[in-house]
Amino acid sequence: MLVVALIAGGAGGVIGTFVTSSGGSSSSEDPEGQGPDINEPPPEAPERAPDSVAGVAQRVSPSVVSLRSEDPRIGGGGSGFVIEGDYVVTNDHVSSELEADGIIIEYSDGSSSGADVVGSDPSSDLAVLELEEPSEVDALAFGDSDEAIVGDEVIAIGAPLGLAGTVTQGIISALDRPVSPDGGDTQFFALQTDAAINPGNSGGPLVDMQGRVIGVNSMIYSMGGGPLGDQPVGSIGLGFAIPSTEAETVIARMVDHGEESTAYAELGVTYDHESTVVGAVIADGSDAVESGGAADQAGLEPGDVIVSFDGRRVNSGGELQAMVRDKTPGDEVEVEYERGGDRETVTVTLGPDE
Known part of the structure; x- marks a missing residue:
């Protein structure tokens, strides 16, 4: 092991x-x-x-x-x-x-x-x-x-x-x-x-x-x-x-x-690290998306699968965390995600707020 x-x-x-x-x-x-x-x-x-x-x-x-x-x-x-x-x-x-x-x-x-x-x-x-x-x-x-x-x-x-x-x-x-x-x-x-x-x-x-x-x-x-x-x-x-x-x-x-x-950039979500789905899966539960956080303000929800971040493919929640950390609080990035079989793109302003 x-x-x-x-x-x-x-x-x-x-x-x-x-x-x-x-x-x-x-x-x-x-x-x-x-x-x-x-x-x-x-x-x-x-x-x-x-x-x-x-x-x-x-x-x-x-x-x-x-x-x-x-x-x-x-x-x-x-x-x-x-x-x-x-x-x-x-x-x-x-x-x-x-x-x-x-x-x-x-x-x-x-x-x-x-x-x-x-x-x-x-x-x-x-x-x-x-x-x-x-x-x-x-x-x-x-x-x-x-x-x-x-x-x-x-x-x-x-x-x-x-x-x-x-x-x-x-x-x-x-x-x-x-x-x-x-x-x-x-x-x-x-x-x-x-x-x-x-x-x-x-x-x-x-x-x-x-x-x-x-x-x-x-x-x-x-x-x-x-x-x-x-x-x-x-x-x-x-x-x-x-x-x-x-x-x-x-x-x-x-x-x-x-x-x-x-202070590092934040997306304000909890990931489902046990999921086998390719991408960063936002965990289920009402507290998986931080209220008022970057993801919440962009309209992301529990269960969404983030597949692209700032033009880069996302394979897992851990990989996305590292991508977010490379950014600066306040940066605006495009996030592509899947929900219910549909794929959408949204602009996210990374936290935390000053």
């Missing part, structure tokens, strides 16, 4: 949810394809081409950190990476498990620092921490995950099972996979990768061959290890990452405002 699992915790502590994926070609800022100017390899290290796996790992790894609790009795943890301003990016499901007892950041050279949570967004599975004693490492730069295509090479760096500094290589296996970081209704589009990601990789970077972060590792699909299929046992090559385009927006908001959540 396939299960979805959050990849928190060094040697244990796997929590239910997801992981990694992304890539991208050289940008105009990197005409020679060597990426941003980050950590120089140590002088004693054998020389490798900057755009090789070894070359990228040498330059990126010093800026990748491990997270653990101040309390040595508390297990679990995860990974993260340093960005501009002496901040560390990680997953919300990592920081939220550690915050109450204090968080320690450990660098690849063995030094460490305390850190405070600046902001968190569970619906994006992202958190930003501020370092108390920053180390002299270069900030990692974000790439453009929208430029990634299937087949691009990517590298994941983190601390799976507590093994800090682990480097794995793979490709972008798929784009726009709708995933749920909280195991609930919230879904967003993730990058999928076959780079090996395991518990402890959570919050670490997925980088392209220029060393730019194009994804934040968050979740994996895994085979169930227990009799009920509810015990994730590790990577089977199906990992997922939060795309850099989403991550940058959420991180900037948290750094600037310290917000614990971000």
